[in-house]
Amino acid sequence: MNTDHIRLRVKEAVSLVSGITIDKIADDARxxxxxxxxxxxxxxxxxxxxxxxxLQPKGEDVxxxxxxxxxxxxxxxxxxxRKAG
Numbered sequence: 001m002n003t004d005h006i007r008l009r010v011k012e013a014v015s016l017v018s019g020i021t022i023d024k025i026a027d028d029a030r031x032x033x034x035x036x037x038x039x040x041x042x043x044x045x046x047x048x049x050x051x052x053x054x055l056q057p058k059g060e061d062v063x064x065x066x067x068x069x070x071x072x073x074x075x076x077x078x079x080x081x082r083k084a085g
Contacts, residue, residue, distance in 0.1 A: 001080055003073060006053075010072045013048035017041050030068045046072065055079045 011025045018041055031037040046066060053076060066072050
């Protein structure tokens with residue numbers, strides 16, 4: 001799965017939860033500082049992404065603080081590569 005597709009899906013999840021239109025979400029947007037999301041909205045967005053890609057994060061993934069679109073994309077890429085085996 002390519003990075004652009006993952007990034008679009010992450011942005012769609014953030015848009016769904018926050019009501020911010022996708023075109024207003026920069027590729028490197030930080031959830032709190034740039035988008036004004038609280039921690040619950042970030043978690044809700046990440047849950048939408050996990051469901052979209054059918055991911056099951058491991059313990060070490062849950063501990064990681066995801067603070068931006070870029071970090072969320074990287075986490076999805078790592079989880080997808082693990083899933084692929």
